[in-house]
Amino acid sequence: MGEGDIHIRRATADDAPVLQRLIALHRHADEEDEKVDRYRERLDSLVVNDQHHIVVAEAAGQVLGYAAAQDYGPAPQRDWSIARMHDLWVSPDARGRGAGTALFRAVQTWAEEQTRIRVLEWQSLEVAAEFYKKLGLSGERVDEADPRELYEIEVHLPGATGVE
Numbered sequence: 001m002g003e004g005d006i007h008i009r010r011a012t013a014d015d016a017p018v019l020q021r022l023i024a025l026h027r028h029a030d031e032e033d034e035k036v037d038r039y040r041e042r043l044d045s046l047v048v049n050d051q052h053h054i055v056v057a058e059a060a061g062q063v064l065g066y067a068a069a070q071d072y073g074p075a076p077q078r079d080w081s082i083a084r085m086h087d088l089w090v091s092p093d094a095r096g097r098g099a100g101t102a103l104f105r106a107v108q109t110w111a112e113e114q115t116r117i118r119v120l121e122w123q124s125l126e127v128a129a130e131f132y133k134k135l136g137l138s139g140e141r142v143d144e145a146d147p148r149e150l151y152e153i154e155v156h157l158p159g160a161t162g163v164e
Helices: 015-025 034-041 099-113 126-134
Strands: 007-010 052-059 062-074 081-090 117-125 150-156
Touching: 007 099, 015 034, 015 062, 034 081, 052 099, 062 099, 081 099, 099 117, 117 126, 126 150
Parallel strands: 081 117
Antiparallel strands: 007 052, 052 062, 062 081, 117 150
């Protein structure tokens, strides 16, 4: 299967149980993070929340992974908002086929199409750093003492000039 076989679409409530099973099956592949776990447990309600943009990658009718982002809305002192990508996850046996890139591009396109979103941000573990480098992105180390090796990554979107 090549990249052409992968289809990205907006997640529905019907996808949440499938995603929960995939995550549980491959939980050992990710670093334990209570905040991330709580987010994933709420996927069934978040897929129908307009402030969240959750997309799935599928091939031959099988869900391979998903990406989830949230528009935080404008802060009181500005008329633009920051969106955060909470999760980008592809089943380990489906990696290397372009699903992760397609999921990231779908989130980036969504953020670019929202007139008020000017910055897309997220944190990445060291294990995913090479993936983001292939996309032309790099991040700054969050905390040198943090054993999880988290990197903060930001993408300033078109029209985002002057963003502080």
